[in-house]
Amino acid sequence: MTGPRIVHAHGDRITVTEPTTGVDLFSYVYGPEAAWEAPKPYLHPIRTLRNAVVTDYRPNDHRWHKGLQLTASHLSGQNLWGGNSYVHGEGYVALPERVGSMAHVGFDEVASDGSRVVIAERLTWHPHGGELWADEQRRIEVHDVDPAAGSWALTWTSAITNRRDEPLLFGSPTTAGREMAGYTGLFWRGPRAFRDGRVLGPDSEGPDLMGKQAPWLAYSGEHDGVDGHATLVFAHAPENDHSGAGGAHPAHWFVRNEPFAAVAPSWAFYDELQLAPGDTLTRRYRVVVADGAWERDEIAKYLEAHPW
Numbered sequence: 286m287t288g289p290r291i292v293h294a295h296g297d298r299i300t301v302t303e304p305t306t307g308v309d310l311f312s313y314v315y316g317p318e319a320a321w322e323a324p325k326p327y328l329h330p331i332r333t334l335r336n337a338v339v340t341d342y343r344p345n346d347h348r349w350h351k352g353l354q355l356t357a358s359h360l361s362g363q364n365l366w367g368g369n370s371y372v373h374g375e376g377y378v379a380l381p382e383r384v385g386s387m388a389h390v391g392f393d394e395v396a397s398d399g400s401r402v403v404i405a406e407r408l409t410w411h412p413h414g415g416e417l418w419a420d421e422q423r424r425i426e427v428h429d430v431d432p433a434a435g436s437w438a439l440t441w442t443s444a445i446t447n448r449r450d451e452p453l454l455f456g457s458p459t460t461a462g463r464e465m466a467g468y469t470g471l472f473w474r475g476p477r478a479f480r481d482g483r484v485l486g487p488d489s490e491g492p493d494l495m496g497k498q499a500p501w502l503a504y505s506g507e508h509d510g511v512d513g514h515a516t517l518v519f520a521h522a523p524e525n526d527h528s529g530a531g532g533a534h535p536a537h538w539f540v541r542n543e544p545f546a547a548v549a550p551s552w553a554f555y556d557e558l559q560l561a562p563g564d565t566l567t568r569r570y571r572v573v574v575a576d577g578a579w580e581r582d583e584i585a586k587y588l589e590a591h592p593w
Contacts, residue, residue, distance in 0.1 A: 287399060288397055288398070296316060297316040308332055308334055311439075314327055314328075324386045330352065333435070335513065337576070340473065359460065360385070362383065371461050385412045387411075391407050392407075393405040393407065406425075409421070425441050427439050436576070438574070438591065442522075443471075444565050446566075449562055453560040468539040468549050469549065470568070472547065472549040473572070474545065478509035482507070482542050484542055486499045492542050498537055502518075502519050504517050513577065516578060517573065517574055518579070525569060534552060534556075537555065550570060
């Protein structure tokens with residue numbers, strides 16, 4: 286078998302390695318961490334095939350930013366994001382009684398077939414008091430690992446079921462009153478060197494893509510320590526219906542390139558998303574990790590060649 290290899294340090298993390306280059310593509314860390322940081326699993330460090338790191342971990346400005354993770358900044362009055370909570374008219378306030386967690390329950394599958402890695406996990410979502418608010422079925426797949434092209438991809442699927450007797454309300458600082466701060470859902474924090482990086486969409490570019498809709502968004506940055514650039518492409522699956530047509534809740538991009546690099550395909554940027562008791566919210570995303578500063582035509586060509 287020549288495809289990605291898996292090393293599982295039980296109770297702590299799963300590391301996926303590309304054997305041709307010997308590069309650890311990422312570690313999936315699921316061991317619980319500090320309560321104030323809203324414990325939850327995350328991927329860090331994520332690396333390109335040239336072994337360059339493209340995530341940050343516990344930066345001094347936001348200790349709860351950890352690589353690539355699924356978050357919920359505002360959830361029925363609770364904060365599963367970590368750190369201070371945004372309160373309209375007061376700003377960010379230390380409210381530890383609002384900080385919850387997403388807890389690892391078990392793995393249904395951790396496997397590699399030589400071309401694709403699958404990590405299938407069960408999690409539970411909790412407010413600060415520890416009650417069960419939601420179950421999550423999570424599936425992370427690593428695929429299209431291509432050392433010659435210098436790129437690899439992962440697909441992240443999460444299905445979250447409301448276990449309360451009342452609706453779960455997914456929101457963001459923007460739904461709570463702060464303009465253009467609609468972060469929640471899948472969230473990537475880039476390394477400090479990626480500050481002022483290039484933000485690219487299908488038809489436009491720059492940080493003005495904040496709050497806009499598009500099927501994909503790319504972020505390119507230049508490394509410290511090693512020469513060269515890397516590009517991460519974030520894409521919605523068609524069934525996510527990023528346009529909001531057909532009754533689906535519209536998704537909008539949260540993106541910053543200063544004072545730090547961050548991208549989130551937010552599921553509650555401008556409006557709260559309501560999940561009824563017993564209902565399931567399912568979202569699927571793709572993240573492509575590539576060496577080099579990809580241009581729009583390269584990204585479009587890649588996505589066309591690797592359909593959902």
